[in-house]
Amino acid sequence: MSPLLEAIDGPGALKELTPSQLRQLAAEIREKLIATVSSTGGHLASNLGVVELTLALHRVLDSPRDKIVWDVGHQSYVHKLLTGRGHRFATLRQYGGLSGFTDRAESPHDPFGAGHASTSISAALGMALARDLAGEDYEVVAVIGDGAMTGGMAFEALNHAGHSGTSLIVILNDNGMSISPTVGALSRILNQVRLDWRYQRVKRDIHRLLARLPYGPRLRQFSHHLLSGVKGLLMPSRVWERLGFNYIGPLDGHNIPEVEKALVQARAHRNKPTLIHVITTKGKGYQPAEGDAVGFHGLSPSDAPVSDAPSYSEVFADTVLRLMAEDPRIVTITAAMSWGNSLERVARHYPKRVFDVGICEQHAVTLAAGLATQGFIPIVAIYSTFLQRAFDQVLHDVCIQNLPVVFALDRAGIVGEDGKTHQGSFDLSYLSLMPNMTICAPKDENELQHLLYTAVRAGRPMAIRYPRGHGRGVALDRVFRELPIGEGELLASGTDVTLVAIGVAVGAAVEAADLLAQKGIRAGVINARFAKPLPAPLILEQARSSRWLVTVEENVLAGGFGSSILRLLKGAHIEGIKVECLGIGDEFVEQGPSRLLRARYGLDAQGIARSILSAFRSQKRRCLPGVALVKR
Numbered sequence: 001m002s003p004l005l006e007a008i009d010g011p012g013a014l015k016e017l018t019p020s021q022l023r024q025l026a027a028e029i030r031e032k033l034i035a036t037v038s039s040t041g042g043h044l045a046s047n048l049g050v051v052e053l054t055l056a057l058h059r060v061l062d063s064p065r066d067k068i069v070w071d072v073g074h075q076s077y078v079h080k081l082l083t084g085r086g087h088r089f090a091t092l093r094q095y096g097g098l099s100g101f102t103d104r105a106e107s108p109h110d111p112f113g114a115g116h117a118s119t120s121i122s123a124a125l126g127m128a129l130a131r132d133l134a135g136e137d138y139e140v141v142a143v144i145g146d147g148a149m150t151g152g153m154a155f156e157a158l159n160h161a162g163h164s165g166t167s168l169i170v171i172l173n174d175n176g177m178s179i180s181p182t183v184g185a186l187s188r189i190l191n192q193v194r195l196d197w198r199y200q201r202v203k204r205d206i207h208r209l210l211a212r213l214p215y216g217p218r219l220r221q222f223s224h225h226l227l228s229g230v231k232g233l234l235m236p237s238r239v240w241e242r243l244g245f246n247y248i249g250p251l252d253g254h255n256i257p258e259v260e261k262a263l264v265q266a267r268a269h270r271n272k273p274t275l276i277h278v279i280t281t282k283g284k285g286y287q288p289a290e291g292d293a294v295g296f297h298g299l300s301p302s303d304a305p306v307s308d309a310p311s312y313s314e315v316f317a318d319t320v321l322r323l324m325a326e327d328p329r330i331v332t333i334t335a336a337m338s339w340g341n342s343l344e345r346v347a348r349h350y351p352k353r354v355f356d357v358g359i360c361e362q363h364a365v366t367l368a369a370g371l372a373t374q375g376f377i378p379i380v381a382i383y384s385t386f387l388q389r390a391f392d393q394v395l396h397d398v399c400i401q402n403l404p405v406v407f408a409l410d411r412a413g414i415v416g417e418d419g420k421t422h423q424g425s426f427d428l429s430y431l432s433l434m435p436n437m438t439i440c441a442p443k444d445e446n447e448l449q450h451l452l453y454t455a456v457r458a459g460r461p462m463a464i465r466y467p468r469g470h471g472r473g474v475a476l477d478r479v480f481r482e483l484p485i486g487e488g489e490l491l492a493s494g495t496d497v498t499l500v501a502i503g504v505a506v507g508a509a510v511e512a513a514d515l516l517a518q519k520g521i522r523a524g525v526i527n528a529r530f531a532k533p534l535p536a537p538l539i540l541e542q543a544r545s546s547r548w549l550v551t552v553e554e555n556v557l558a559g560g561f562g563s564s565i566l567r568l569l570k571g572a573h574i575e576g577i578k579v580e581c582l583g584i585g586d587e588f589v590e591q592g593p594s595r596l597l598r599a600r601y602g603l604d605a606q607g608i609a610r611s612i613l614s615a616f617r618s619q620k621r622r623c624l625p626g627v628a629l630v631k632r
């Protein structure tokens with residue numbers, strides 16, 4: 001039962017609550033978060049850490065008139081609960097349900113959608129400048145974590161905001177953690193500030209205690225000398241003030257009156273941005289999460305598929321570990337995702353050759369390019385969706401100079417519950433257009449090992465995309481093999497139709513061929529393995545002997561694998577054959593279990609077989625020329 005929470009129909013209802021009611025409400029919110037996220041999966045620890053901060057924000061501000069921009073948006077669950085979305089909270093991250101991030105389409109209380117980090121200050125500054133231009137009067141607040149603050153965009157926005165002469169509030173929610181502990185020189189300053197702040201609080205508490213004891217004043221003086229000797233106070237305000245911000249803090253982000261006071265104070269500052277530095281505890285109020293903020297950063301849904309097979313990320317990390325042992329030139333770079341990429345073990349083994357650069361994909365790529373110029377072989381491990389950030393760095397810094405950088409694109413294709421901001425459905429397109437780039441995708445975890453081995457020997461840019469989740473459970477060869485670049489394999493032959501698939505779609509294509517065989521259709525299957533260069537001789541040979549060719553990819557069709565094959569066939573003047581391209585149409589893939597999404601986009605075995613059967617049926621009815629279909 002959550003009587004108070006259930007009675008909250010919008011932020012207005014918070015303003016009248018007494019301190020004890022607020023405490024009760026905070027407890028009810030935490031219970032709701034724990035119960036819901038345990039089942040739906042999602043970002044638990046980050047949300048537990050912002051309960052009081054969110055309450056304070058909504059008590060002082062007047063949302064949606066005032067705009068609250070949450071960076072990443074993964075910590076907006078409490079905000080959702082307080083802004084009229086509580087009754088739908090059980091649908092969090094479900095197909096058709098509430099997003100796990102902020103979404104403008106979901107509520108007027110979400111003035112900006114997010115999912116990728118470090119955008120909040122830019123977006124909020126844009127809103128503040130729009131407000132000034134329109135002569136309006138409302139507050140704009142960006143809430144950004146110390147992890148997201150490491151991103152280049154955040155620095156670019158601070159740089160602009162600090163001389164913009166506009167009023168804007170930036171709340172730095174400092175819990176010392178990104179997904180793993182925050183890294184970098186800025187985080188070193190923040191760590192020192194947190195230590196000093198905790199030290200000052202301890203000092204204050206000791207003084208208060210001593211004042212109540214007999215001989216208090218003398219003991220107090222003694223403790224003052226003792227504690228003053230321990231260390232000097234760092235002045236965090238100077239850093240921000242020199243950047244053109246008013247600075248308030250550091251303060252306890254779990255103390256609602258303290259945060260409210262700071263917000264009121266910040267609101268009074270006109271013509272200048274203010275940074276409020278709050279210190280919070282990730283996972284606050286739930287012991288397991290406080291003790292393991294990394295493990296409780298993102299939880300899987302309770303009904304997530306289980307498997308004995310290792311995940312692709314684990315096989316990637318095991319392979320990297322072996323490759324690094326064999327070749328001292330290999331270094332690995334992660335942009336704050338060592339946990340998601342399973343690289344923590346590798347970093348422990350090779351602390352000097354694994355670089356966690358913070359949430360800085362652009363920097364990660366150009367850093368790799370720099371390392372490559374000096375004879376190193378960098379493996380840049382970045383999720384497919386986050387490499388979008390570094391498009392120009394891949395093109396300009398790596399590909400133009402043809403540098404031997406290996407891109408390991410985890411979470412490529414459909415990723416599931418994280419939804420449209422996180423689907424890895426564009427990389428085949430945005431990488432295919434870059435000259436010098438080689439692109440491949442393994443059909444299973446064993447092939448992933450061999451492709452990585454191939455990539456570090458390739459001597460040029462090479463991207464390997466692999467999916468989220470467990471492998472197929474195949475045996476892992478003990479000895480790595482170099483796979484010829486641009487060569488695929490014929491997995492099954494059949495001349496009624498040839499399925500040409502890449503990556504995770506290969507498994508579905510093989511199953512689809514079995515389903516088609518039951519209907520009397522003989523389907524051949526090619527594992528293309530390479531999207532660039534394509535295994536052209538194999539594809540053309542099959543195309544010449546097949547009536548139909550169907551391409552399958554977990555990527556948008558525009559500029560993807562299928563469109564490269566269409567160009568190949570056209571260039572080889574194979575024009576009589578009927579071709580269908582299965583993939584994702586011109587849309588963003590929504591959220592939901594991956595299995596369901598694959599079925600919805602016709603990319604599972606049944607969907608592929610269905611597309612082919614219906615094309616065959618309509619072919620029987622009337623003779624169609626080459627068609628490119630997107631199955632929904």
Ligand SMILES: Cc1ncc(C[n+]2csc(CCOP(=O)(O)OP(=O)(O)O)c2C)c(N)n1
Binds near residue numbers: 115117148175282359
């Ligand atoms: C561009 C980009 N890279 C990586 C991520 C993955 N990611 C999601 S949350 C997060 C950590 C954010 O840390 P922080 O801002 O401190 O928030 P906290 O969860 O600690 O409250 C990361 C790296 C992302 N969302 N966007």
